Amino acid sequence: MERYENDVGCALVFSDRFSDITPYDAGTQICPPLHFYGPAVRSYWLLHYVVSGKGVFVKNGETYRIREGQCFVIKPYETTFYQADEYEPWRYVWMGFRTSVPLPERFTGQAVIAGHTVTGVFGKLLPLCEEGMQEPDMAVAALIWELLASFCRGDKPREIKSGEQYAAVAKNLIEREYMKGITVTELAARLHLDRSYFSAVFRKYVGIPPQKYINEMRLAAAAELLSVGDYPVSLVARSSGYTDVCNFSKMFKERYGVSPKGYSESIKSGSAAGGKT
Incomplete structure (x- = not known):
């Protein structure tokens, strides 16, 4: 302090x-x-x-x-x-x-x-x-x-299952800290939960495993950066939470069907890839 x-x-x-x-x-x-x-x-x-x-x-x-x-x-x-x-x-x-x-x-x-x-x-x-x-x-x-x-004290009581609360808190943490390289193990530790139990709870209430949710957040953030500016791929990777540029490029292509550079160029030409679903 x-x-x-x-x-x-x-x-x-x-x-x-x-x-x-x-x-x-x-x-x-x-x-x-x-x-x-x-x-x-x-x-x-x-x-x-x-x-x-x-x-x-x-x-x-x-x-x-x-x-x-x-x-x-x-x-x-x-x-x-x-x-x-x-x-x-x-x-x-x-x-x-x-x-x-x-x-x-x-x-x-x-x-x-x-x-x-x-x-x-x-x-x-x-x-x-x-x-x-x-x-x-x-x-x-x-x-x-x-x-x-x-x-x-003045709120109407709400029935929220503990598992649902854990998932909500974890989602909030991922959305705020995906760029910092947060991991599933770290999330579980911060919530004082066993990693396997945490992953099961997250998947139950969010619909996808926590690692996939982290990846989706990072790749969506990367796509946004590539669409708004002419940034180097290495900078986009770091800003999205990736330390390995090659791994980032590989995952981005798997998600959007085109390399980060190709995605940026397609945005400029007005024909951005929609990505895989």
């Missing part, structure tokens, strides 16, 4: 220690009038709680006027913009996190949240950011769980 600060605020940056909920960063800031951020896109969840003042938050073309006691929610990979008010600029405290577990529907479906639990959680976070502490990861992870749990 690292801590940094300036004359208007301070922040904490976390290490990657928790697999289910991983705090990414947290901090507080007193913003000057009309201070803004964005438009921007992030790869993680980010929550801003307004301690005082007011401002605007814009996402998906909608503008929300945010005031003291409210928290605006930024989802991964959505474009957002926010700006402090000219006369009553806000002070906020924020926390960002990554997660591999399904989140409560009542949380994910809202752009702005509020309530006693929200105020309480960020009230506990604020002194952590202001004063700093050694190894705050666990404390902040606990606050994130506390916040998410408050939304679970």
